[in-house]
Amino acid sequence: SQTIHQWPATLVQPVGSPLSLECTVEGTSNPNLYWYRQAAGRGLQLLFYSVGIGQISSEVPQNLSASRPQDRQFILSSKKLLLSDSGFYLCAWSVLGFGQGTYGYTFGSGTRLTVV
Amino acid sequence: DAKTTQPPSMDCAEGRAANLPCNHSTISGNEYVYWYRQIHSQGPQYIIHGLKNNETNEMASLIITEDRKSSTLILPHATLRDTAVYYCIVRVSFPNNYGQNFVFGPGTRLSVLP
Numbered sequence: 001s002q003t004i005h006q007w008p009a010t011l012v013q014p015v016g017s018p019l020s021l022e023c024t025v026e027g028t029s030n031p032n033l034y035w036y037r038q039a040a041g042r043g044l045q046l047l048f049y050s051v052g053i054g055q056i057s058s059e060v061p062q063n064l065s066a067s068r069p070q071d072r073q074f075i076l077s078s079k080k081l082l083l084s085d086s087g088f089y090l091c092a093w094s095v096l097g098f099g100q101g102t103y104g105y106t107f108g109s110g111t112r113l114t115v116v
Numbered sequence: 117d118a119k120t121t122q123p124p125s126m127d128c129a130e131g132r133a134a135n136l137p138c139n140h141s142t143i144s145g146n147e148y149v150y151w152y153r154q155i156h157s158q159g160p161q162y163i164i165h166g167l168k169n170n171e172t173n174e175m176a177s178l179i180i181t182e183d184r185k186s187s188t189l190i191l192p193h194a195t196l197r198d199t200a201v202y203y204c205i206v207r208v209s210f211p212n213n214y215g216q217n218f219v220f221g222p223g224t225r226l227s228v229l230p
Contacts, residue, residue, distance in 0.1 A: 036220075044160070044220035090159050104150060105218055107159030 006108030023091030
């Protein structure tokens with residue numbers, strides 16, 4: 001069965017420090033991968049999505065970047081964190097033609113980032 | 117993708133049916149209606165989806181009007197664990213939505229009361 005791993009679950013980082021969040025998917029090949037962010041009390045905002053290795057699309061300009069070094073690995077990074085980067089970060093995957101709920105998304109458990 | 121409109125919040129008594137409405141008056145013929153829910157501090161969870169026929173699974177039922185301009189998610193016997201934010205999304209399904217993505221609006225915050 002397909003699973004998605006996201007870590008760490010919580011993270012507290014000082015302003016100006018770097019960030020690296022990792023997401024990996026198991027049990028499937030060639031997934032579409034996504035990074036979402038949810039600010040406190042707000043909806044989900046799509047940050048990046050990837051349809052293949054090295055292919056990254058950014059939805060909003062920001063202080064973050066994403067990379068996909070392997071088929072089932074998606075990394076969210078920042079060189080210098082800002083206070084406004086605090087939030088709940090979610091990774092998700094979907095697969096052409098099939099997936100949980102047929103063409104739906106499967107989300108990871110999320111990383112709660114607090115920038116202090 | 118078509119936009120959706122949901123009430124910001126709803127209450128439901130435990131054990132009763134929870135009926136969550138969603139308007140999607142600009143939906144296109146090839147767009148599906150998806151429902152997800154997000155329990156506090158967790159990732160969104162898929163519930164159900166449909167195109168034009170009513171659908172039922174172990175979690176819920178989805179009723180889509182004949183003109184497809186609105187739908188209702190039904191949780192037949194709500195429990196306290198169903199307290200969550202429920203998102204209604206319309207989207208073209210694979211393989212015709214290459215590169216398109218789910219857009220999560222504010223959703224409906226359902227509170228199931230004891």
